[in-house]
Amino acid sequence: MSSPNGELRFDGRVAVVTGAGAGLGREYALLLAARGAKVVVNDLGGTHVGEGASQRAADIVVDEIRKNGGEAVADYNSVIDGAKVIDSAIKAFGRVDILINNAGILRDRSIVKTTDQDWDLVHDVHLKGSFKCTQAAFPHMKAQNFGRIIMTSSNSGVYGNFGQANYSAAKLGLIGLANTVAIEGRKNNIFCNAIIPTAASRMTEGILPDILFNELKPKLIAPVVVYLCHESCEDNGNYIESAAGWATKVHTVRGKGSVLRASLDETVTPEFVKNVWSKVTDMSQAKHVDNMAQATGALLEVLENLKSGEKDVIEDTFAFTNK
Ligand code: NAI
Numbered sequence: 572m573s574s575p576n577g578e579l580r581f582d583g584r585v586a587v588v589t590g591a592g593a594g595l596g597r598e599y600a601l602l603l604a605a606r607g608a609k610v611v612v613n614d615l616g617g618t619h620v621g622e623g624a625s626q627r628a629a630d631i632v633v634d635e636i637r638k639n640g641g642e643a644v645a646d647y648n649s650v651i652d653g654a655k656v657i658d659s660a661i662k663a664f665g666r667v668d669i670l671i672n673n674a675g676i677l678r679d680r681s682i683v684k685t686t687d688q689d690w691d692l693v694h695d696v697h698l699k700g701s702f703k704c705t706q707a708a709f710p711h712m713k714a715q716n717f718g719r720i721i722m723t724s725s726n727s728g729v730y731g732n733f734g735q736a737n738y739s740a741a742k743l744g745l746i747g748l749a750n751t752v753a754i755e756g757r758k759n760n761i762f763c764n765a766i767i768p769t770a771a772s773r774m775t776e777g778i779l780p781d782i783l784f785n786e787l788k789p790k791l792i793a794p795v796v797v798y799l800c801h802e803s804c805e806d807n808g809n810y811i812e813s814a815a816g817w818a819t820k821v822h823t824v825r826g827k828g829s830v831l832r833a834s835l836d837e838t839v840t841p842e843f844v845k846n847v848w849s850k851v852t853d854m855s856q857a858k859h860v861d862n863m864a865q866a867t868g869a870l871l872e873v874l875e876n877l878k879s880g881e882k883d884v885i886e887d888t889f890a891f892t893n894k
Contacts (some may be wrong), residue, residue: 572802579801581608585664586800587657589613589650589704590674592628594772595723598793599671600632604641606797608669611660612636613646619773621676621692624649650674651695653703661711669800670708671721672701672745677774679734690737697723697741698748705752709761718761719800722749724810726767729821746810753808754862762807764799767821768792769814791816824857825866828873835877 572580581603591600592614604610612632616625629645636643646659650672660667676696678689701722712718727735728742745765752763770789771779779787795813798804810821829850831839844851860866 586669596673650700657707693737720763767812827856
């Protein structure tokens, strides 16, 4: 839906934004509402380490949207109760078209000091919460043959970060979840993408250097996420990193690799592995693999090459064994 002047509009759409009482979620909710969406502003209103609860955060954002002439309702449930969150959208507006899984907490500790509670709470809010909200929204989206879902990942998951074992594991888990939601949703026009943001918020206060913190306005990321939620956006299963008015697609690549034995009759030995390790880890011919079928297809090709014993993929291996 676009207005005559080309503005991307969301009139008639219902969006659920989790953790929308502050930071990035608040900006997503404000922009979606400004573009005509009816918004469920979900926020548990606890501390950044996941303690306590308050209705204040969600209420303030709902008031702000209404003052600007938009439509919004508050939802104070934890995302772990995903069914209740989505139910708020159905009760208030009768449908759900967009789900932005954004709610989050931090409980940073080094691996040795991480308690079971630190691990479980972070996984519950980020990973299970995103799953439960998605699971509850899915049947509605399937029935209407439309849906846009966002998962919120982090560079901490993609690259790792000292003191964030729990958080980085959950955040990379969200990329895995986005991959599968994208596959299961595709035939019903339900697209799922992940955002990898860096923004100034209470979560990053004191972590990011001041000079960076001041430039990393959450408002600059909202248009990227809002575009990903628009019906005109055909992206599905992508990860988009964005910060400071900049965005890029991120994806994994796989190297050409190396066979680990000279023929199908031979077994793989650690010595053989050691000798071809530079080929195993050589990324000069790395390519992106789109899906499981492609990944498995490449394995079948390796087996075929081994069987025939002729193709160049194992030439170097023979050279090694004939030394
Ligand atoms: P924020 O702390 O300002 O906002 C998170 C909101 O989620 C808070 O309002 C909080 O009350 C709410 N929340 C927490 N647990 C909840 C629960 N169980 N149910 C419902 N709401 C809950 O943080 P920020 O920075 O806006 O983060 C938003 C998302 O972006 C998070 O998932 C975070 O992990 C992710 N992220 C943020 C980065 C940054 O640089 N700010 C970097 C990478 C990822």
